[in-house]
Amino acid sequence: MEKIKVTVWNEEREGEDRWQPVQEMYPQGLHSVIADALNKESDITARAALLSDEEQGLTESVLDNTDVLIWWAHGRHADVEDRFAQRVAEYVQRGMGVIFLHSAHRSKPFMRLLGTDGYLCWRDEGERERLWVSDPSHPIAAGLPESFSLEHEEMYGEPFGIPQPEATVFIGWYEGGNVFRSGVTFRRQCGKIFYFQPGHETNETFYNPHIQRVIANAVRWAKPEIRVPARGCPCVERLEKR
Amino acid sequence: MEKIKVTVWNEEREGEDRWQPVQEMYPQGLHSVIADALNKESDITARAALLSDEEQGLTESVLDNTDVLIWWAHGRHADVEDRFAQRVAEYVQRGMGVIFLHSAHRSKPFMRLLGTDGYLCWRDEGERERLWVSDPSHPIAAGLPESFSLEHEEMYGEPFGIPQPEATVFIGWYEGGNVFRSGVTFRRQCGKIFYFQPGHETNETFYNPHIQRVIANAVRWAKPEIRVPARGCPCVERLEKR
Amino acid sequence: MEKIKVTVWNEEREGEDRWQPVQEMYPQGLHSVIADALNKESDITARAALLSDEEQGLTESVLDNTDVLIWWAHGRHADVEDRFAQRVAEYVQRGMGVIFLHSAHRSKPFMRLLGTDGYLCWRDEGERERLWVSDPSHPIAAGLPESFSLEHEEMYGEPFGIPQPEATVFIGWYEGGNVFRSGVTFRRQCGKIFYFQPGHETNETFYNPHIQRVIANAVRWAKPEIRVPARGCPCVERLEKR
Amino acid sequence: MEKIKVTVWNEEREGEDRWQPVQEMYPQGLHSVIADALNKESDITARAALLSDEEQGLTESVLDNTDVLIWWAHGRHADVEDRFAQRVAEYVQRGMGVIFLHSAHRSKPFMRLLGTDGYLCWRDEGERERLWVSDPSHPIAAGLPESFSLEHEEMYGEPFGIPQPEATVFIGWYEGGNVFRSGVTFRRQCGKIFYFQPGHETNETFYNPHIQRVIANAVRWAKPEIRVPARGCPCVERLEKR
Numbered sequence: 001m002e003k004i005k006v007t008v009w010n011e012e013r014e015g016e017d018r019w020q021p022v023q024e025m026y027p028q029g030l031h032s033v034i035a036d037a038l039n040k041e042s043d044i045t046a047r048a049a050l051l052s053d054e055e056q057g058l059t060e061s062v063l064d065n066t067d068v069l070i071w072w073a074h075g076r077h078a079d080v081e082d083r084f085a086q087r088v089a090e091y092v093q094r095g096m097g098v099i100f101l102h103s104a105h106r107s108k109p110f111m112r113l114l115g116t117d118g119y120l121c122w123r124d125e126g127e128r129e130r131l132w133v134s135d136p137s138h139p140i141a142a143g144l145p146e147s148f149s150l151e152h153e154e155m156y157g158e159p160f161g162i163p164q165p166e167a168t169v170f171i172g173w174y175e176g177g178n179v180f181r182s183g184v185t186f187r188r189q190c191g192k193i194f195y196f197q198p199g200h201e202t203n204e205t206f207y208n209p210h211i212q213r214v215i216a217n218a219v220r221w222a223k224p225e226i227r228v229p230a231r232g233c234p235c236v237e238r239l240e241k242r
Numbered sequence: 243m244e245k246i247k248v249t250v251w252n253e254e255r256e257g258e259d260r261w262q263p264v265q266e267m268y269p270q271g272l273h274s275v276i277a278d279a280l281n282k283e284s285d286i287t288a289r290a291a292l293l294s295d296e297e298q299g300l301t302e303s304v305l306d307n308t309d310v311l312i313w314w315a316h317g318r319h320a321d322v323e324d325r326f327a328q329r330v331a332e333y334v335q336r337g338m339g340v341i342f343l344h345s346a347h348r349s350k351p352f353m354r355l356l357g358t359d360g361y362l363c364w365r366d367e368g369e370r371e372r373l374w375v376s377d378p379s380h381p382i383a384a385g386l387p388e389s390f391s392l393e394h395e396e397m398y399g400e401p402f403g404i405p406q407p408e409a410t411v412f413i414g415w416y417e418g419g420n421v422f423r424s425g426v427t428f429r430r431q432c433g434k435i436f437y438f439q440p441g442h443e444t445n446e447t448f449y450n451p452h453i454q455r456v457i458a459n460a461v462r463w464a465k466p467e468i469r470v471p472a473r474g475c476p477c478v479e480r481l482e483k484r
Numbered sequence: 485m486e487k488i489k490v491t492v493w494n495e496e497r498e499g500e501d502r503w504q505p506v507q508e509m510y511p512q513g514l515h516s517v518i519a520d521a522l523n524k525e526s527d528i529t530a531r532a533a534l535l536s537d538e539e540q541g542l543t544e545s546v547l548d549n550t551d552v553l554i555w556w557a558h559g560r561h562a563d564v565e566d567r568f569a570q571r572v573a574e575y576v577q578r579g580m581g582v583i584f585l586h587s588a589h590r591s592k593p594f595m596r597l598l599g600t601d602g603y604l605c606w607r608d609e610g611e612r613e614r615l616w617v618s619d620p621s622h623p624i625a626a627g628l629p630e631s632f633s634l635e636h637e638e639m640y641g642e643p644f645g646i647p648q649p650e651a652t653v654f655i656g657w658y659e660g661g662n663v664f665r666s667g668v669t670f671r672r673q674c675g676k677i678f679y680f681q682p683g684h685e686t687n688e689t690f691y692n693p694h695i696q697r698v699i700a701n702a703v704r705w706a707k708p709e710i711r712v713p714a715r716g717c718p719c720v721e722r723l724e725k726r
Numbered sequence: 727m728e729k730i731k732v733t734v735w736n737e738e739r740e741g742e743d744r745w746q747p748v749q750e751m752y753p754q755g756l757h758s759v760i761a762d763a764l765n766k767e768s769d770i771t772a773r774a775a776l777l778s779d780e781e782q783g784l785t786e787s788v789l790d791n792t793d794v795l796i797w798w799a800h801g802r803h804a805d806v807e808d809r810f811a812q813r814v815a816e817y818v819q820r821g822m823g824v825i826f827l828h829s830a831h832r833s834k835p836f837m838r839l840l841g842t843d844g845y846l847c848w849r850d851e852g853e854r855e856r857l858w859v860s861d862p863s864h865p866i867a868a869g870l871p872e873s874f875s876l877e878h879e880e881m882y883g884e885p886f887g888i889p890q891p892e893a894t895v896f897i898g899w900y901e902g903g904n905v906f907r908s909g910v911t912f913r914r915q916c917g918k919i920f921y922f923q924p925g926h927e928t929n930e931t932f933y934n935p936h937i938q939r940v941i942a943n944a945v946r947w948a949k950p951e952i953r954v955p956a957r958g959c960p961c962v963e964r965l966e967k968r
Contacts, residue, residue: 130419132421136401147419157374158413160376166406168406171423174415177389181376181413
């Protein structure tokens with residue numbers, strides 16, 4: 001059986017100096033931690049792509065060889081060129097799965113695919129979050145406990161500017177009094193989309209086994225059912241004649 | 243303009259001795275507090291119906307004269323006869339609006355209309371709840387602040403056994419660490435359905451102006467667009483001929 | 485790998501005399517044709533259950549050993565006892581998949597799970613139907629052409645009394661001028677539901693390879709992700725303490 | 727009561743020579759026919775905006791004074807500047823209603839708001855279409871018969887590249903054997919969206935009283951519940967403290 005091919009995209013640039021707290025938490029970049037965890041799964045193979053790569057890491061060759069794209073970005077959404085954001089959206093519409101992590105709610109591909117601006121309120125105090133599984137039979141929740149907690153996360157709070165999801169898999173509770181639809185799914189034509197809120201760059205989130213489990217589950221869920229080529233709207237003949 | 247006709251159904255029986263804490267909180271029954279608040283709205287007229295009324299308060303005459311039915315019950319779901327539960331479901335399918343309050347998530351009409359069992363976890367410790375508006379432009383949230391709190395409510399927690407809602411208007415946060423989709427809407431054929439979690443019988447919830455506002459908004463939202471008669475599936479002729 | 489266990493339920497009674505046109509089309513009963521086709525799939529094992537079986541073919545033992553229940557019925561909906569209809573609904577809510585065929589849109593389990601009355605208009609003139617795949621990447625449409633036709637089917641027409649589906653996989657065109665959402669999916673807690681319109685008892689529908697393909701696809705799609713036991717709403721302790 | 731302010735946007739340019747068949751069918755432009763019909767409604771006031779107007783007819787001043795934008799375009803989607811398409815999308819997200827007519831399924835604002843490419847198949851033979859009301863209690867279907875026909879329309883057929891709609895109000899039947907979800911609704915944050923398939927520029931569609939009724943109903947349905955200002959994601963303080 002062929003492995004599911006994952007590309008973990010990070011807004012980082014090759015060789016750049018990371019901000020000290022990020023450097024300490026993720027010395028090789030958080031894309032490496034995400035990819036390493038996925039590569040321990042027998043049915044998944046993951047590699048990284050960076051903003052500094054050719055065509056911002058989003059060449060047609062990369063996307064043609066990607067079953068599921070994972071997108072992490074926080075501060076450089078505007079640096080992504082429109083043409084590459086559009087390319088990602090079209091690949092998803094034509095079958096590629098995509099997982100948007102954390103602050104990817106403001107990335108160009110997220111907004112192009114959902115049609116909303118990803119509005120939310122936030123607070124970066126490393127507060128306690130508890131994630132509840134609100135859809136226990138969803139494949140993305142497989143093997144998880146009813147709820148689990150993260151000692152430190154950036155708070156993202158409602159109202160969340162998304163369309164009504166196909167499924168609401170996780171809802172988050174924060175000690176400061178906020179709630180958030182932390183794990184939600186959508187479909188756009190042939191492509192499946194999962195947004196997952198945890199993953200601030202100075203928190204230990206991506207080392208958490210529950211988080212790693214969610215991401216691996218989501219990869220399996222989001223892998224393409226079919227992929228269709230780029231095409232226009234065809235003119236067709238009558239099938240039924242009087 | 244004709245007023246919206248509301249019937250507030252309560253599982254209480256006329257003249258019964260209430261349990262002391264309920265008697266103290268709602269001396270005239272909580273249905274009276276709900277109806278009184280609605281009757282202050284210029285476009286709504288509300289009356290009560292009780293389990294001890296003729297045909298358990300659910301005669302065809304009552305329902306024919308009801309635009310929106312409000313259902314409150316906690317301990318006597320099993321006492322409602324199947325034929326009346328089914329009657330309520332059919333009236334909703336044919337256009338009558340319905341608002342299920344609090345523990346009505348386990349009432350027969352709720353389960354018949356949603357097709358799920360209303361599963362949830364709970365804790366009756368009168369803990370603090372904060373309600374977040376997750377769909378700020380929904381008519382049921384009109385005039386409300388971003389969030390508001392109730393000092394004492396029974397906790398109802400995820401996972402909530404409902405189908406994916408048409409809209410998720412409120413999400414609740416509890417000090418004990420739980421979350422809940424506290425205000426959700428559904429449609430079943432011609433009828434609109436709103437479920438709202440607050441309203442434990444020993445808490446002051448129904449005196450809260452925000453809660454009263456939600457219920458009045460929901461009444462306006464749920465009023466029938468059309469009402470259709472009881473009918474079978476008709477046999478029809480061809481409209482297009484070769 | 486364990487096979488998916490399918491039970492094909494038919495309202496027929498063991499040994500009964502079938503109406504002549506049905507006898508000619510399906511001499512062993514249409515449940516046999518459906519089950520035989522499924523048994524040719526290497527990953528599925530199917531058996532039949534009839535109305536005349538013990539507990540109307542719906543014992544707990546049968547349902548415990550059923551991953552996906554297929555329900556065909558046309559004229560005897562009222563003969564199914566409420567307690568067994570309710571049992572089926574609960575098994576679905578707890579994880580069992582279900583496929584409702586043709587006139588099962590008026591069966592008790594369908595109405596209990598969807599919360600609507602399955603209203604539609606109809607015409608039994610064996611007219612031409614063309615089925616369009618409206619959701620080409622849905623697993624239930626795998627391997628099917630863009631559209632395919634049935635020479636003779638009973639017309640079922642809009643408006644169809646169902647909630648908005650999770651996915652609209654097929655839409656039917658009839659030569660007499662009607663349309664119908666012929667293949668639609670729903671979820672109810674842990675259980676997946678597929679309704680499929682073709683399958684009139686005097687038409688050759690269940691011998692059609694495309695129809696057999698749809699049913700086999702739907703079985704694979706509807707097989708349980710998880711199954712949960714019967715349970716009440718649990719009282720739980722605080723997870724977060726001040 | 728204040729009237730609902732409608733702007734009918736057309737890709738036409740002021741003073742241009744129309745293609746002869748369009749000139750004959752809509753001598754003043756089809757935007758005029760649409761606006762004139764709306765202006766006969768006592769609660770609506772409509773005006774036109776053209777591609778040749780200042781900022782392509784989409785100045786902030788125009789949009790600030792628009793409750794519901796109607797968008798008709800067929801051949802010049804690419805001429806609309808990205809910044810104005812994005813502006814329209816943002817106005818919708820912040821509350822403005824929008825109605826996309828006919829070939830607007832390939833317009834930039836449609837694709838930005840839905841996140842799909844609007845794929846469909848088509849045939850311009852002026853064939854007979856019958857529109858079925860599949861959601862009879864939806865406000866957009868108010869006052870319409872069960873179905874009605876158009877003698878000549880361009881065929882748009884499934885599969886339609888849209889997300890699963892909030893409501894499927896109309897489904898179209900074509901004599902050539904195709905079907906289409908001809909009237910579908912969506913929400914994107916505060917804004918309501920209606921797509922309606924009829925309206926080819928050489929057909930008499932916009933003179934049809936049923937079509938005019940649908941558009942007027944859709945205007946009333948899509949008018950803003952609230953409008954919110956442009957804003958970023960706010961940083962907020964804790965509401966609950968230990």
